[in-house]
Amino acid sequence: MELFTAIETRRAVKHYSSSEAVSEVDFERIMKAVLLSPTSYNIQHWRFVRVIDPQIRAQIQDAAWGQAQVTEAAELIVLCADPQAWLDNPQRYWANAGPEVQGLMLPMLESFYRGKEQLQRDEAMRSSGMAAQTMMLAAKGLGYDTCPMIGFDSERVAEIINLPSGHVISMIITLGRAAKPANQRAGQLPLSEVLLENRF
Numbered sequence: 542m543e544l545f546t547a548i549e550t551r552r553a554v555k556h557y558s559s560s561e562a563v564s565e566v567d568f569e570r571i572m573k574a575v576l577l578s579p580t581s582y583n584i585q586h587w588r589f590v591r592v593i594d595p596q597i598r599a600q601i602q603d604a605a606w607g608q609a610q611v612t613e614a615a616e617l618i619v620l621c622a623d624p625q626a627w628l629d630n631p632q633r634y635w636a637n638a639g640p641e642v643q644g645l646m647l648p649m650l651e652s653f654y655r656g657k658e659q660l661q662r663d664e665a666m667r668s669s670g671m672a673a674q675t676m677m678l679a680a681k682g683l684g685y686d687t688c689p690m691i692g693f694d695s696e697r698v699a700e701i702i703n704l705p706s707g708h709v710i711s712m713i714i715t716l717g718r719a720a721k722p723a724n725q726r727a728g729q730l731p732l733s734e735v736l737l738e739n740r741f
């Protein structure tokens with residue numbers, strides 16, 4: 542599918558055909574595309590939990606106020622992130638760049654992130670958001686539909702998936718074949734309201 546067609550036809554789909562799987566080849570292709578999303582300093586804060594077990598799905602659905610797509614969709618991915626990833630053996634983020642670049646980047650990371658918890662969390666969420674959009678567009682490009690979700694009790698879902706201490710959940714994405722199209726678009730703000738020139 543052409544890129545602009547994918548952007549223009551991606552919608553938050555709430556009802557899925559339970560009988561139609563996402564092939565392993567497609568799932569891996571989508572996830573490998575996700576790994577190409579940009580992140581600050583190439584830190585790649587993201588961690589993805591693919592929920593396959595129907596019992597865990599049911600628990601997550603319960604924590605998501607019963608939203609149908611949680612169990613109807615062929616795939617459910619919990620997008621998580623590690624705000625402390627900048628500290629986690631960071632030279633591997635520039636593995637191909639060689640020791641000279643690594644030697645420059647490590648002190649930059651230290652001064653940029655050390656002691657700045659809010660920034661660390663913002664970065665984790667930014668990275669995760671980048672991954673989310675790549676996932677949804679890659680899925681659409683292969684003919685699948687998705688729904689990003691934050692309508693769930695994050696603390697309960699964290700318990701259900703054994704979220705490691707210090708990690709955050711950014712959102713859940715459901716992925717599969719639509720059984721019903723999305724509702725009509727609710728209405729986009731005009732470009733003239735949201736695009737400014739030079740200053741607010």
Ligand SMILES: Cc1cc2nc3c(=O)[nH]c(=O)nc-3n(C[C@H](O)[C@H](O)[C@H](O)COP(=O)(O)O)c2cc1C
Nearest residue numbers: 551552553554555688689690691692693712723727
């Ligand atoms: C971070 C985020 C969280 C969302 N959470 C939910 C959700 O819990 N349940 C749901 O049905 N839709 C959810 N949505 C879908 C939005 O309602 C939808 O993206 C928005 O209305 C625009 O529609 P569109 O994506 O079809 O263009 C969420 C979207 C985003 C980006």
